Structure formats: structure tokens, C-alpha cells
Amino acid sequence: MQTISMNINGVPVSGEVEDRTLLVQFLRENLRLTGTHVGCDTSQCGACVVHLDGVSVKSCTILAVQSDGCEVTTIEGLANGSHLHPMQQAFKDNHGLQCGFCTPGMVMSAIDIVNRNGCDIDEATVRKELEGNICRCTGYHNIVKSVQAGAKNMGG
Amino acid sequence: MYNFSYQKVSSVADAVEAMQKSEDGKFVAGGQTMLPTMKHRLASPSDLIDLAGVGELVGISVDEETVTIGAMTSHAAVAASSEVQDAIPALAKLAGNIGDPAVRNRGTIGGSIANNDPAADYPAAVIALGATVTTNKRDIPGDEFFIGMFETALAEDEVIVSVSFPKAGTAAYMKFENPASRYAIVGVFLVKFIDGVRVGVTGATACAHRGMRLEEALNGSFTADAIDSVELPIEKMNADIHASAEYRAHLVKVMTKRAVEACA
Numbered sequence: 207m208q209t210i211s212m213n214i215n216g217v218p219v220s221g222e223v224e225d226r227t228l229l230v231q232f233l234r235e236n237l238r239l240t241g242t243h244v245g246c247d248t249s250q251c252g253a254c255v256v257h258l259d260g261v262s263v264k265s266c267t268i269l270a271v272q273s274d275g276c277e278v279t280t281i282e283g284l285a286n287g288s289h290l291h292p293m294q295q296a297f298k299d300n301h302g303l304q305c306g307f308c309t310p311g312m313v314m315s316a317i318d319i320v321n322r323n324g325c326d327i328d329e330a331t332v333r334k335e336l337e338g339n340i341c342r343c344t345g346y347h348n349i350v351k352s353v354q355a356g357a358k359n360m361g362g
Numbered sequence: 363m364y365n366f367s368y369q370k371v372s373s374v375a376d377a378v379e380a381m382q383k384s385e386d387g388k389f390v391a392g393g394q395t396m397l398p399t400m401k402h403r404l405a406s407p408s409d410l411i412d413l414a415g416v417g418e419l420v421g422i423s424v425d426e427e428t429v430t431i432g433a434m435t436s437h438a439a440v441a442a443s444s445e446v447q448d449a450i451p452a453l454a455k456l457a458g459n460i461g462d463p464a465v466r467n468r469g470t471i472g473g474s475i476a477n478n479d480p481a482a483d484y485p486a487a488v489i490a491l492g493a494t495v496t497t498n499k500r501d502i503p504g505d506e507f508f509i510g511m512f513e514t515a516l517a518e519d520e521v522i523v524s525v526s527f528p529k530a531g532t533a534a535y536m537k538f539e540n541p542a543s544r545y546a547i548v549g550v551f552l553v554k555f556i557d558g559v560r561v562g563v564t565g566a567t568a569c570a571h572r573g574m575r576l577e578e579a580l581n582g583s584f585t586a587d588a589i590d591s592v593e594l595p596i597e598k599m600n601a602d603i604h605a606s607a608e609y610r611a612h613l614v615k616v617m618t619k620r621a622v623e624a625c626a
């Protein structure tokens with residue numbers, strides 16, 4: 207067991223974990239932040255994407271102990287009270303989800319895409335950048351539309 | 363995954379010492395291969411020694427002749443480096459097409475070549491560019507680093523410190539990727555040096571290798587057509603649900619032709 211601390215969604219937290227505990231388990235099971243999902247547990251689907259020190263990572267493929275001392279942002283950290291983050295709002299407005307299981311990871315990846323590529327991104331770039339996120343429902347069309355709209359909203 | 367004892371070290375010397383003290387330890391870099399392998403119980407190390415805190419292993423430096431990339435430098439950092447983009451654009455492009463953005467943020471060049479997956483991208487570049495792999499013990503020529511499937515010249519307690527790529531030559535990397543993982547079904551890294559051509563082939567056989575017959579044909583005539591008459595040993599090609607041996611042999615030639623056209 208090891209004691210770890212990190213800053214999650216702006217709040218300092220610490221906890222005791224087994225060395226093998228994954229970051230996603232720490233988030234979901236220790237902290238009950240169940241917005242981050244586990245789709246595959248094999249690094250393929252992206253449902254578990256969170257931001258670690260500002261960049262997207264698959265939280266099923268990083269140990270909690272490896273994230274010790276880091277800044278973590280999860281889907282729960284995006285909205286400002288009842289005011290959704292512009293990317294969340296865009297997914298709502300553009301019907302960018304059906305069952306919603308992939309959505310937290312999609313939104314976290316989408317924000318990372320905008321952070322790296324700016325607010326004016328073409329469809330081909332969004333599709334390439336979303337290679338690590340799998341959706342079983344939508345056929346991606348409205349997700350791509352949402353990401354483009356969210357990117358514009360993030361630009362103000 | 364079975365439990366293990368995790369420790370973070372802050373220097374190469376400490377990493378080596380921790381490894382020597384451990385019963386059956388493993389280094390972990392980005393963990394993008396190590397952790398999935400442990401979840402599948404294909405590996406169950408007693409200790410995981412994390413190299414993430416070793417500052418001397420991170421970073422990119424460029425001089426007159428070489429681009430040197432620290433072992434713990436992420437694929438994302440290599441892809442985004444304007445220095446690598448200027449010096450060896452094909453290498454930056456290769457890094458930017460590994461897996462997906464989240465994998466590229468964690469995965470490292472040291473982890474990729476130490477793991478030596480038969481379908482990994484970097485090994486093709488290490489071989490074709492004639493890179494040098496520097497460890498805590500020695501310099502290993504790229505041609506001698508990759509020994510077999512998931513097997514390298516590294517000793518158990520040997521840490522890759524950096525990889526140095528010569529800047530000379532015009533290079534192109536062409537990958538026929540698995541659409542799900544983006545790993546190479548076949549990848550060909552071709553470099554046209556002043557004194558000849560070097561070809562690194564990945565995905566096709568047990569591990570990345572030099573395409574000697576392709577080089578011979580291209581040293582005769584640097585044209586896509588020169589590849590038509592090359593005979594590749596089908597019995598050495600990988601075969602799986604994604605591609606048969608015959609198809610892989612065919613893809614090696616097609617990817618080589620595309621690389622020739624990109625370098626012409």
C-alpha cells in the first residue's frame with residue numbers, strides 16, 4: 207500500500223492505494239467520481255480519458271501511484287455549477303450522444319484536441335484525433351459535429 | 363493484474379540499483395505496453411521501477427549531425443518538436459501516427475524500442491537511419507539492437523538513455539496500419555543517403571529488419587519500378603487474422619514504392 211496525493215478538479219485529495227490500483231479505480235472506487243467510465247480496460251476505447259497535468263491520458267492504463275503529485279481533471283471538473291462547459295453544451299446541442307457511455311471520454315478528448323489544434327478544426331482533423339475513442343451508438347457523425355461546435359464555443 | 367511493489371527513482375544509477383536488488387523487476391516508462399501486458403498476466407514482475415522521475419532521460423537535442431531523443435521522451439513531444447520536424451520530418455510524422463493522442467502522451471521512444479513489438483513503428487526508423495541506442499553501459503548500433511520478437515540486445519538491468527538519429531539523407535515512412543490499433547501491418551522507413559539507400563521494414567517479420575534486397579534494387583535504380591522484380595522470402599513473413607504472409611510481402615513492396623515516390 208502507498209499513500210498518494212493529487213489535485214483532482216482543483217481539490218487536493220489523498221488516499222491509500224495498492225501499488226497495482228489503476229488511476230481509474232482510484233477515481234471511481236475510492237473517490238466515487240464515477241463520471242470516468244471503463245469501457246474496455248485494454249487501452250482501446252477511451253471511455254476512461256482524463257487530463258493528467260493538462261493532457262489526455264487513458265486512466266485505465268496508468269497506475270494511481272504514477273499519478274501521485276499530479277493535477278487531474280475529470281468530467282466532473284468541467285461544469286461551473288449548473289453552467290456546462292462549452293464542449294459539454296455542444297454535445298447536448300448537437301445530439302452528440304445516445305447511451306452516453308463513451309461521452310465523458312469523448313468530451314475530455316475533445317477538449318484536449320482543441321487545446322492542441324485551436325478552435326477552428328476541420329472534420330478530417332477531428333476524426334483523426336478521435337482515433338482513440340470508440341462509440342458503439344452514434345456512428346460518430348454527431349460527435350464530430352459536437353466537437354467542431356464545442357471548439358468554436360471554446361473560442362468564445 | 364498481480365500485485366507488485368512500485369517505486370519511483372530519480373536517477374539512472376538508482377534505477378539500475380533498484381533493478382539489481384529486485385527479485386524479478388521491470389522498468390516502466392509510459393506503461394502503455396507494460397500495464398496492458400500485466401493485466402493480461404503475460405508479465406507479473408515483482409517490482410515496477412518507474413523511470414518517469416529521471417529528468418536526464420527526457421528531452422530532444424539537435425546538433426550539426428544528429429537528433430538525440432531521451433528515452434523517456436513521449437511520442438507526442440517528438441511529433442510536436444519543431445526541431446525534429448525540421449531535421450528529420452519523417453521521424454516526427456512517424457511519432458505523430460503512433461496509436462492515438464492519449465497513447466502518444468504517455469508512450470515513450472525508449473519503451474517502444476525496448477519492447478520491440480514486431481509491429482512497432484520506431485524500430486523501422488532506428489534501423490533505416492542507422493541510429494545509435496545509448497544505454498547506461500554502451501552505445502548499440504541500431505542494426506544490432508533488435509534481435510527477435512520482443513527481444514533486444516539489452517541486458518536485464520540495462521537502461522536506454524537516448525537514441526541518436528543521423529540528420530543526413532532524405533527520409534520517408536509509409537505505414538499500412540491496422541485500423542483499430544494503428545500498429546503497422548507493414549511499415550517501411552526509407553532513407554536516401556548520398557552514398558546509398560537504407561530501408562527499415564517493420565510489421566512484416568518477427569521483428570524490424572533491414573530490407574537488403576530492396577536496398578540492392580534501389581541502389582541500382584532509385585525508382586518505384588525497381589521494386590517490381592524484388593523477390594521477398596514469404597516463409598519469413600508474419601501471418602495472422604489481419605494479413606497473410608503473401609499479402610504482407612506484397613505490402614512491403616507497395617509501401618517501399620510509396621516511400622521511394624515520397625523521397626524522389
Ligand SMILES: Cc1cc2nc3c(=O)[nH]c(=O)nc-3n(C[C@H](O)[C@H](O)[C@H](O)COP(=O)(O)OP(=O)(O)OC[C@H]3O[C@@H](n4cnc5c(N)ncnc54)[C@H](O)[C@@H]3O)c2cc1C
Nearest residue numbers: 391392393394395396461469470472473482483522544545
Ligand atoms: C491503443 C494502443 C495503440 C498503440 N499503437 C501503436 C502504434 O501504432 N505504433 C507503435 O509503434 N506503438 C503503438 N503502441 C505502443 C506504444 O507506442 C507504447 O507506448 C510503446 O510500445 C511502449 O512505450 P512505453 O513508454 O509505454 O513503455 P512501457 O510500456 O512502460 O515499457 C515497455 C517495455 O520497455 C521497457 N522499458 C521502457 N523504458 C525503458 C528504458 N528506458 N530502458 C530499458 N527498458 C525500458 C519496459 O521495462 C517494458 O519491458 C500502442 C499502444 C496502445 C495502448
Ligand code: FES
Nearest residue numbers: 245246251252266
Ligand atoms: S477503459 Fe480505458 S481505454 Fe477503454
Ligand code: FES
Nearest residue numbers: 304306341342343
Ligand atoms: S453514445 Fe453510446 S457508446 Fe457512444
